[in-house]
Every structure is written in C-alpha cells, then in structure tokens.
Amino acid sequence: MATTHVFIVDTKTFIIHLEYLFAGTGAGDKIVDFNNCITTDLPHTTENNLVSMIADSQRIRKDDFVIFYLQQNSRQCVYEGKFYGIFKAKENLSFLDNNNQLQYLKNELVKSLTFRTLLEPYQVFPKGVTEWEALDEIKLIQSPNQMLWSLIYRKLKGNRGNTMITIYESERLFKLLRDKNSRRTLNSNRFTYDIDTQEIIVNHQRNNYAGRKEAINIFPRLENKYINYRAFESHLQAYIVQNIGRGINQTLDACLLGNLPIEWLGNEVSCGVGMQRIDVACSLVKDSSRIISAIELKAVEANPNNINQLQRYVDWLEQYYIPNRISDIQPVLVSKKIHDKSLTYYKDIIDSFNTFNTRNHKCVPLKYIEYELANHVLVFCEVQY
Numbered sequence: 001m002a003t004t005h006v007f008i009v010d011t012k013t014f015i016i017h018l019e020y021l022f023a024g025t026g027a028g029d030k031i032v033d034f035n036n037c038i039t040t041d042l043p044h045t046t047e048n049n050l051v052s053m054i055a056d057s058q059r060i061r062k063d064d065f066v067i068f069y070l071q072q073n074s075r076q077c078v079y080e081g082k083f084y085g086i087f088k089a090k091e092n093l094s095f096l097d098n099n100n101q102l103q104y105l106k107n108e109l110v111k112s113l114t115f116r117t118l119l120e121p122y123q124v125f126p127k128g129v130t131e132w133e134a135l136d137e138i139k140l141i142q143s144p145n146q147m148l149w150s151l152i153y154r155k156l157k158g159n160r161g162n163t164m165i166t167i168y169e170s171e172r173l174f175k176l177l178r179d180k181n182s183r184r185t186l187n188s189n190r191f192t193y194d195i196d197t198q199e200i201i202v203n204h205q206r207n208n209y210a211g212r213k214e215a216i217n218i219f220p221r222l223e224n225k226y227i228n229y230r231a232f233e234s235h236l237q238a239y240i241v242q243n244i245g246r247g248i249n250q251t252l253d254a255c256l257l258g259n260l261p262i263e264w265l266g267n268e269v270s271c272g273v274g275m276q277r278i279d280v281a282c283s284l285v286k287d288s289s290r291i292i293s294a295i296e297l298k299a300v301e302a303n304p305n306n307i308n309q310l311q312r313y314v315d316w317l318e319q320y321y322i323p324n325r326i327s328d329i330q331p332v333l334v335s336k337k338i339h340d341k342s343l344t345y346y347k348d349i350i351d352s353f354n355t356f357n358t359r360n361h362k363c364v365p366l367k368y369i370e371y372e373l374a375n376h377v378l379v380f381c382e383v384q385y
Contacts, residue, residue, distance in 0.1 A: 001263040001283075004065040004170035005117075006083070006151065008161045011076050011195060013109050014068060014084075018191040018200060019207045020105065021087075021120065023066055024094075024113030025053055025161035031099045032114060036217040038224035050114075051234040054216055055267050056162040057094030057115035058242035064089045065170060066119055069151075070128060076195055082128030084200055086174060090118040093242060096214040104211025115162075115216075118209060121189050123174075125181040126199040134176060145320045148172065153270035164266045167283065168324040216242070219378075226299075226373050233299040237279050239378070240297070240334075241267045244282070251380040255369045256295065256332065260284040271316035278313050283327065290327040291364065292317060298335035302368070303345075304352035306333055314360055329363040331356070334380070337370040350385045 007023040017023055032050055034040035040047050067085040072078055097103050099112040106112060135152055150165040165173070192203035218238050225232035243249050245262045253259055264283040271278055280295040294313040296306060310331045317329050338346055357365045368383045 001167055002064045003059065003061065003264050003266065004067060004165050004167075004173070005060060005089075006067045006069050006154075006163045006165060008071060008163075009068050010071050011073050011078060011193075013111065013113070014070055015193045016105055016108050017068065017119075018193055019203055019205075020209045021090075021189075021191075022116050022118050022209055023068070023087075023162075024097075024116040025057065026099065026111060026113040026115070027053060029099060029112065030114070032096060034218070034221045035096055035098075035214065036220060038220045040221065048234045051218060051238050052268070053115055053161070054218060055234065055238035055241050056160070056164075057117070058216060058238060059164060059265050059267055060089050060092070060094055060117050061265070062089055062092045065122065066117070067173065072131075078195075078198060081131040082198070083131075083134055083173060083177070084125070084128040085177060086122045086124065087119040088122040090120045092246070093117075093216065095212075096216050097212045098214070102212065104209075116211070116213075121186075121191070123178075124186045124188075124191060124200060125177045125184070126186060126201065127180050128198065128200075129173070129176045129180050133180070134173060143323065145323050146172070149320060150270065153273065160268075164269075166266075166321065166325070167264050218242075222378075223373060223376065231299055233279075233297055236297050236299055236334075237267055240280055240295075241265065244280075249378065249380070252378070255367075255380040255382045256293065256334075257282070257284060260286050260291070263290070271313055271320070276309075276312050276316070283325070284330075290325065291330050292321060292325075292327040293330040293332050295332040295334060298333070300336055301338050302333060302335040302349050302370075304348050306335070306349075307352050307356040307366075310356065310366065311360075314363060318362075329360075330367060331360070331363060332367045332369060334369045334371065337372040337381075353385060 066087040067083055070082045072081050094115045094117045097116055099114055135148055148169045150169055154163045188202040190203040191200050194201045218235055222232050222235040222239055262282050263285050266281045269278040269281045278294045279297040282293050284291040296309050353366050369380055370383055371378050371380045
C-alpha cells in the first residue's frame with residue numbers, strides 16, 4: 001500500500017502542474033535560508049512554518065499516490081472545489097526549488113512553489129469529484145467514522161497545501177473518481193486542463209520538467225538548536241518523517257518500526273476539530289495483522305503529563321480509525337534522554353506510563369523511546385520500564 005497526498009491548486013497552477021507533471025507547495029515570498037545550514041535569519045514563527053511544510057513534503061515516498069484539489073473560483077465558473085487524479089510520486093521525498101529569480105515556472109504559476117514533487121500518471125480520470133460528493137454526500141455512509149475526516153479537518157483548519165489521507169479514505173476517494181468517470185481513464189502521459197469543460201484532457205504538446213532539484217537537509221539546523229537548547233520539535237518531526245523506514249538511521253528504524261515495513265505514513269494527523277494532531281503516525285504490517293503507531297514527539301525530556309496527549313490520540317483512533325482499518329494501536333512517546341534515572345521524577349514518569357497502560361488495556365503497551373546527539377547523529381533507544 002501507499003500514502004495518498006492531496007495538493008491544493010487553483011485554476012492557473014493546476015494547468016502548469018498537469019503540463020509539467022509535478023506538485024508543490026510554497027509560503028508566499030518566503031525563502032528557505034537554513035537548508036543544509038546551521039543558522040537562519042528568519043523569525044522563529046516563519047522558520048517553524050517552513051519546517052512544517054518541509055515535514056509534509058518529506059513524507060512522500062516513490063509510488064505514493066497524489067490527488068489534486070482544485071479550489072473554488074466563481075469568476076472562472078468553478079463553483080465548487082473538485083478532486084482530480086490519480087497520479088503517483090516519481091521519486092522519494094520532495095526537493096527544494098528556492099524562491100528566487102531562478103525558480104522554475106514561477107512566472108507561469110504566478111506564485112512561488114518551493115517544495116516540489118515530480119509525478120507520473122497512475123489512473124488519470126478526466127472529471128473531478130466535487131467537494132460535496134466527497135465530503136458532504138452521505139447516501140452510502142453507514143457511520144460517521146466512514147467520512148473523509150482528514151479532508152474535513154483540513155477544510156476547517158486550512159493553511160496546509162499538502163495533506164495526507166488514510167488508506168481507507170483513499171479507497172473511498174478513488175472509488176468516487178472511478179464511478180464519476182465510468183472507469184474511463186486518459187490513455188496518455190501528457191495532460192492539461194480545459195477550464196471550459198472543467199476536465200483533464202490530453203495535451204498534444206510535450207513539456208519536460210527542467211527545474212532545480214536541491215535535496216533537503218534540515219539536520220544541521222536541528223543539531224545547532226539541540227546543542228544551544230533551542231526548541232526544535234518541528235525540526236525533529238521533519239527529520240523523522242524524512243528518514244523513517246529508509247535505512248538512513250538504523251536506531252530510528254529499529255525503535256519506531258521494529259524494522260517492520262510501513263504501509264502508510266502521516267504527520268500532523270488531525271484527530272479532532274480542535275488543534276489535536278498526532279505528530280507522526282504510521283501503519284505497519286506484521287504478518288497478517290497491522291499496527292497503527294501514534295507517535296508523540298518532544299524536544300525535551302518526558303514528563304508525566306505526556307500521557308494526556310497520547311490518551312486523546314488513542315480515543316480518536318479507537319472511534320474513527322480502527323472501525324475502518326482493523327489494527328493494534330501502538331502509542332509511542334519519543335523524548336530527550338533522561339540521564340539520571342534514579343530521580344523521583346523519573347519514577348513518576350514511569351508510574352504515569354503504567355497507569356496509561358492499565359487504562360488502555362486494548363492497546364499495545366506504550367513504547368518509550370529516548371534520543372540523544374552523539375557524534376553528529378541522533379541516536380534513538382527504546383527504554384524498557
């Protein structure tokens with residue numbers, strides 16, 4: 001299986017995305033000045049916003065699915081948003097094409113798209129599924145947990161140009177696309193968009209993507225913040241999402257995955273209409289069963305209150321995720337190493353874990369992972385308690 005990523009586009013950018021087969025996100029006129037660099041001149045909030053976008057872009061793996069969501073534009077007779085697809089990611093991870101005069105297709109897009117992913121066709125359907133059909137129509141919905149909550153939450157909260165959806169949400173959205181098009185796909189690898197018919201059509205002109213493809217590396221910046229006791233939780237999330245399951249950091253894979261294969265990967269997974277979000281989530285395959293890991297990240301040492309956040313994740317997964325994709329829930333806490341484990345404070349933390357496990361007996365016991373910086377590498381270690 002694979003993760004499906006939904007990219008937000010408008011009528012102008014959608015045409016360019018289709019003709020050059022790429023997807024992307026950007027942050028206005030912002031420039032990333034901390035890639036492969038230890039410092040930045042950006043304000044803290046701006047940097048964190050860009051790092052969150054980097055995390056979204058680095059969750060993409062080769063052969064993941066991509067859907068475009070075309071935003072409403074009444075002036076061009078697009079009276080409601082529509083979902084179009086299906087495409088696949090051509091490579092692992094997104095690359096950086098920074099916001100300057102050399103950014104590829106910036107004039108044509110009339111905006112900066114800094115984080116980009118090359119695509120190839122999978123099953124490309126001409127007609128899009130309307131927002132009403134995907135999110136509001138309930139004729140075939142047997143229970144509220146079957147609705148496309150990832151996209152509903154995205155609509156409520158906004159400000160995210162690349163949102164992942166779960167496997168069962170993907171299956172529903174793909175079926176809607178197949179049904180809307182009577183299973184007819186476009187037999188081509190060159191596309192454009194007809195604004196009059198509001199359909200993807202075959203493009204008889206060949207356009208090859210020829211932009212810059214700079215690899216993204218936020219570890220030097222993360223390391224600098226770690227050493228100087230600065231907050232780096234968003235950087236930690238981006239690092240983990242980028243490297244998990246790729247054999248880059250063996251301690252990371254061993255602790256978080258148990259070296260099991262990933263069938264789905266998400267970050268900032270919304271689990272309610274409020275601001276609750278699972279930092280990192282992944283579905284793992286173990287023999288004939290599945291494990292859904294809900295991972296809470298901390299840039300500081302653990303404390304007894306961390307279980308409150310994990311409890312919210314478990315409650316949401318039990319009600320919304322598990323009925324659609326039967327899995328064992330694995331709560332995970334990842335935090336900075338506590339060197340002195342003889343402290344009463346540490347005992348309080350472990351007591352909170354045991355209380356959590358007793359309360360959530362249907363879950364796999366909470367996994368506690370610590371990390372530290374050693375020889376310019378983040379080293380992860382599971383703590384047995």
